[in-house]
Amino acid sequence: MVKLAEWRGKEVFRKYGVPLPKGAVARSPDEARSLVTKGTVPLPCVIKAQVLAGGRGKGGAVKFANTPEEAHAAATAILGLEFKGERVKELLLEEKLPIARELYLSLTLDRSARLPILMASAQGGVEIESVEDSAIVRQPIHPFPGLSGYEKRRAAKVLGLIGPAAKSLDRLLDSLWEVFMREDAELVEINPLALVGDRLVALDAKVIIEDDASFRHPEYAEIRDDRTPLEEIAREKEIAFVQLDGNIGVIANGAGLTMATLDVLREFGGRPGVFLDLGGTDDPAKVTEAFLLMAQAKPRAVFLNIFGGVTKCDTVAKGLVQAMGNIPAADRFPLVARIRGNNEKEGIEILRAAGITSVASLKESAQAVVREAGGAA
Amino acid sequence: MSVLIDQDTRVVVQGITGHQGMTHSRLMRAFGAKVVAGVTPGKGGTEVDGVPVFDSVQEAVDRTQANASCIFVPAPGARDALIESVDAGIRLATVVTEHIPFHDMLIMYHYASAKGARIIGPNCPGIAAPGKSKVGIIPNVVFRPGRVGVISRSGTLTYEIVNGITEHGLGQSTCIGLGGDPVVGTTFVDALPLFEADPDTDLLVLVGEIGGTAEEDAAEYIRHKFSKPVIAYIAGRAAPPGKRMGHAGAIITRGKGTADSKVAALEAAGARVARFPYEVPDLVAETLKTRGRR
Numbered sequence: 001m002v003k004l005a006e007w008r009g010k011e012v013f014r015k016y017g018v019p020l021p022k023g024a025v026a027r028s029p030d031e032a033r034s035l036v037t038k039g040t041v042p043l044p045c046v047i048k049a050q051v052l053a054g055g056r057g058k059g060g061a062v063k064f065a066n067t068p069e070e071a072h073a074a075a076t077a078i079l080g081l082e083f084k085g086e087r088v089k090e091l092l093l094e095e096k097l098p099i100a101r102e103l104y105l106s107l108t109l110d111r112s113a114r115l116p117i118l119m120a121s122a123q124g125g126v127e128i129e130s131v132e133d134s135a136i137v138r139q140p141i142h143p144f145p146g147l148s149g150y151e152k153r154r155a156a157k158v159l160g161l162i163g164p165a166a167k168s169l170d171r172l173l174d175s176l177w178e179v180f181m182r183e184d185a186e187l188v189e190i191n192p193l194a195l196v197g198d199r200l201v202a203l204d205a206k207v208i209i210e211d212d213a214s215f216r217h218p219e220y221a222e223i224r225d226d227r228t229p230l231e232e233i234a235r236e237k238e239i240a241f242v243q244l245d246g247n248i249g250v251i252a253n254g255a256g257l258t259m260a261t262l263d264v265l266r267e268f269g270g271r272p273g274v275f276l277d278l279g280g281t282d283d284p285a286k287v288t289e290a291f292l293l294m295a296q297a298k299p300r301a302v303f304l305n306i307f308g309g310v311t312k313c314d315t316v317a318k319g320l321v322q323a324m325g326n327i328p329a330a331d332r333f334p335l336v337a338r339i340r341g342n343n344e345k346e347g348i349e350i351l352r353a354a355g356i357t358s359v360a361s362l363k364e365s366a367q368a369v370v371r372e373a374g375g376a377a
Numbered sequence: 378m379s380v381l382i383d384q385d386t387r388v389v390v391q392g393i394t395g396h397q398g399m400t401h402s403r404l405m406r407a408f409g410a411k412v413v414a415g416v417t418p419g420k421g422g423t424e425v426d427g428v429p430v431f432d433s434v435q436e437a438v439d440r441t442q443a444n445a446s447c448i449f450v451p452a453p454g455a456r457d458a459l460i461e462s463v464d465a466g467i468r469l470a471t472v473v474t475e476h477i478p479f480h481d482m483l484i485m486y487h488y489a490s491a492k493g494a495r496i497i498g499p500n501c502p503g504i505a506a507p508g509k510s511k512v513g514i515i516p517n518v519v520f521r522p523g524r525v526g527v528i529s530r531s532g533t534l535t536y537e538i539v540n541g542i543t544e545h546g547l548g549q550s551t552c553i554g555l556g557g558d559p560v561v562g563t564t565f566v567d568a569l570p571l572f573e574a575d576p577d578t579d580l581l582v583l584v585g586e587i588g589g590t591a592e593e594d595a596a597e598y599i600r601h602k603f604s605k606p607v608i609a610y611i612a613g614r615a616a617p618p619g620k621r622m623g624h625a626g627a628i629i630t631r632g633k634g635t636a637d638s639k640v641a642a643l644e645a646a647g648a649r650v651a652r653f654p655y656e657v658p659d660l661v662a663e664t665l666k667t668r669g670r671r
Binding site for chain 1: 396397452453475476477478479480483484486487502514515516518519529530531532533534535536537540557559560584586587589590591594610612613614615616652653654655
């Protein structure tokens with residue numbers, strides 16, 4: 001998924017007509033000062049770190065300024081801050097508005113209902129998890145008619161909006177629905193949505209774009225997520241790769257089998273450190289890449305657990321043998337291999353020729369790799 | 378009998394001239410499936426291993442009486458392929474394609490439902506009825522005909538578990554891999570009544586994963602409406618708290634979605650839950666034996 005920073009989310013909002021405070025992005029204290037001096041951002045203003053983690057207000061990543069000098073000082077304080085592991089490189093400066101009430105709005109997918117769902121609450125400005133169920137309205141929306149008038153009126157009623165404010169909500173919800181559908185969003189969230197006089201303004205923007213829709217959205221390709229460098233390389237090679245803090249590397253195919261492998265390793269006291277899901281591949285070179293990537297993560301031992309379907313056992317065996325020849329001696333690791341399923345015999349034969357034995361039982365192979373990694377934790 | 382497919386199912390493969398389409402059409406036929414047609418726009422009039430290829434699903438249906446489709450069309454074209462299939466009168470479409478945006482799948486699911494068609498998948502292994510037919514990509518070698526039904530959200534983990542059941546000397550009536558995407562055409566709850574009604578299924582194995590609430594929903598159904606014994610396995614007890622969808626995603630589930638919640642719900646519904654994949658065959662054998670004695 002591609003999580004957009006607040007300012008990028010707001011760029012998207014602007015395109016679809018969601019009302020926003022006047023604001024601009026700064027990347028240095030001087031730039032921040034000049035934005036207010038020139039009047040691009042009216043005073044007083046709020047200065048917000050552009051990081052993906054929540055809780056910025058409490059964490060010192062949001063400050064207020066009444067003068068250009070205060071804006072400079074606030075920008076200096078926030079820029080370069082390490083906020084929940086993320087370095088602050090960008091700031092969003094926005095006019096400070098007289099807020100009457102803070103509301104909550106979001107659109108996301110309800111998997112069980114197989115429908116988009118609109119959530120609204122009159123208790124905005126706090127983490128939505130802390131709001132009681134009864135204070136949140138959940139309106140499923142059928143994708144064919146899209147968002148209907150009565151659904152918007154229901155939301156207005158729950159949010160306590162009447163007259164011009166209700167009209168403002170009606171237009172805003174249409175815009176938000178467009179963002180959700182056209183941008184292939186997993187989540188669009190406005191928290192808080194501020195009532196300023198009798199109009200609504202999105203003070204924050206949280207937009208998550210679905211990865212699988214990237215073929216329709218090349219514009220999001222450059223935006224990186226919060227991945228480690230190795231995770232980033234894996235992503236480019238279309239290998240699912242997750243780093244944990246253990247010492248056993250796991251290479252499996254398919255999310256379910258990968259998770260089941262972790263379950264079994266944990267049972268025998270093993271600590272999985274890296275797991276890497278080959279997915280479906282017919283290409284030995286991709287398997288080789290996976291092993292080379294694994295070597296860079298420096299595991300104590302590696303467990304290869306493959307059930308051949310689309311990914312055939314002989315493909316994996318060829319890729320593995322190729323990789324073993326290319327891994328520098330210093331990075332080599334003990335390996336326990338288990339390959340079952342399509343072309344199992346051919347795969348086992350290739351491994352045997354290279355001096356690698358495939359263990360048929362999941363239980364025994366898991367126990368073996370835990371031993372190789374230095375025993376149970 | 379079996380569930381959804383049998384020896385009379387006539388399969389049209391959409392995307393048959395691609396590498397996956399071609400390979401798996403061969404494997405389906407080797408399993409006994411009647412693959413009667415392929416569709417690739419622009420390649421009409423050609424053949425793949427003797428199977429006629431048509432430009433459209435409608436032509437394939439008209440000429441070969443195909444009644445089930447298997448879709449291998451890459452993600453950007455998958456929505457179109459499904460809608461074409463449904464419009465041609467197909468009422469069972471198995472979508473193997475992975476990485477279909479859920480926004481597309483929402484349209485596919487609601488369109489198919491409105492027309493009375495069922496989707497299996499997407500991003501799924503498909504359906505196998507050993508000795509009868511197969512639509513999808515599950516490895517042929519793991520099966521043997523028998524009386525155990527299998528439904529799963531996983532791919533390779535399904536193969537692992539089915540293989541274990543077979544190695545234990547038991548066999549399967551029908552196995553359905555539903556796929557684990559955010560939106561699937563057929564959920565556990567949708568599939569359960571099919572196995573309840575199937576006289577050839579004595580027991581059901583349910584393979585779930587952490588995330589979402591499909592297993593909790595299934596437990597609710599099993600508790601009230603499913604009379605056959607259920608053996609379950611939930612993958613991901615040891616998985617680290619994953620990358621979540623953000624606040625709004627978390628709030629819909631409200632504490633559901635963890636392995637503990639799923640296991641508890643299934644046990645409360647009377648299912649026996651295996652802790653590891655290799656415990657499943659023993660539990661199946663044990664349960665069948667006890668039931669046989671009654």
